[in-house]
Amino acid sequence: MNTETGELAPAVRSILAAAAERPGGTGRADVDARSLPDAFAAAEADGRVPVIAEVKPTSPTTDGERLDDPVELAGRMVEGGAAALSVLTEPEHFGGSVGTLERVRDAVDVPVLRKDFLLSEGHLDAVEADLVLLIARFLGEDLPDLVEAARERGFQPLVEVHDADELEAAIDAGARIVGVNNRDLAKLEVDLSTFERVAPAIPGDVTLVAESGITTAADARRMREAGADGLLVGSAIMDAEGASDGDVRANTRRFTRAETEVEP
Numbered sequence: 464m465n466t467e468t469g470e471l472a473p474a475v476r477s478i479l480a481a482a483a484e485r486p487g488g489t490g491r492a493d494v495d496a497r498s499l500p501d502a503f504a505a506a507e508a509d510g511r512v513p514v515i516a517e518v519k520p521t522s523p524t525t526d527g528e529r530l531d532d533p534v535e536l537a538g539r540m541v542e543g544g545a546a547a548l549s550v551l552t553e554p555e556h557f558g559g560s561v562g563t564l565e566r567v568r569d570a571v572d573v574p575v576l577r578k579d580f581l582l583s584e585g586h587l588d589a590v591e592a593d594l595v596l597l598i599a600r601f602l603g604e605d606l607p608d609l610v611e612a613a614r615e616r617g618f619q620p621l622v623e624v625h626d627a628d629e630l631e632a633a634i635d636a637g638a639r640i641v642g643v644n645n646r647d648l649a650k651l652e653v654d655l656s657t658f659e660r661v662a663p664a665i666p667g668d669v670t671l672v673a674e675s676g677i678t679t680a681a682d683a684r685r686m687r688e689a690g691a692d693g694l695l696v697g698s699a700i701m702d703a704e705g706a707s708d709g710d711v712r713a714n715t716r717r718f719t720r721a722e723t724e725v726e727p
């Protein structure tokens with residue numbers, strides 16, 4: 464773990480403290496992963512915006528919680544055209560679990576990302592998934608070892624960055640899938656211009672994901688115009704705060720059809 468993470472929001476410090484206490488898996492994971500780049504290409508060929516829809520029951524920035532069956536929610540997201548899914552497995556702050564991820568992955572045939580705050584090789588072994596999130600800011604000098612350890616187990620690492628220095632570290636660590644997080648973990652504010660600032664420096668052969676704060680179809684188009692191969696959308700699809708009628712299929716479709724069914 465990187466001990467020089469700089470200023471962090473109290474909720475993020477609490478998330479990291481809980482993660483540091485969490486035990487790893489008992490055996491070594493061995494995954495036959497479904498390819499995210501292939502899933503993105505299939506969505507594009509079908510005229511859909513490649514979207515990773517996130518099963519996120521709650522979060523430190525969400526006022527409310529969705530208690531519906533995550534497997535049912537996941538199925539509705541796939542019906543809405545999601546190319547892949549992300550499942551929060553962090554229990555204390557996001558209402559997730561590794562058991563939920565297992566059930567979701569068994570029920571769908573799209574790639575599934577394990578969204579968590581993984582700090583050690585042992586954490587990788589807690590559950591199998593097609594992709595694991597590795598956050599450059601938290602892993603620091605351990606990032607290359609974690610990228611390699613994830614690949615050795617068959618996972619596709621999705622390395623999350625927030626600025627140019629973290630991007631350089633991700634590329635140096637051999638990342639082939641990079642997510643630019645629009646959420647600043649120091650303040651928990653989202654700013655879509657983060658992606659626009661960082662994306663131009665990302666090599667063209669890297670799969671590039673815009674993460675966080677994508678709320679409308681116009682936001683989705685904005686991220687795509689800035690170079691996103693795919694979008695990671697959680698809160699706006701889950702709608703735990705009840706801004707829409709909570710129909711995750713319709714909410715997912717708003718993003719997957721953002722380039723073909725342009726709202727006035």
Ligand SMILES: O=C(O)c1ccccc1NCC(=O)[C@H](O)[C@H](O)COP(=O)(O)O
Pocket residue numbers: 474475517519522523524525646648651674675676677695696697698699
């Ligand atoms: O979502 C939060 O409140 C949060 C707080 C502290 C650390 C991480 C947090 N989110 C994790 C994520 O990466 C998001 O769930 C994901 O990018 C989707 O974001 P959104 O579409 O804005 O829900």
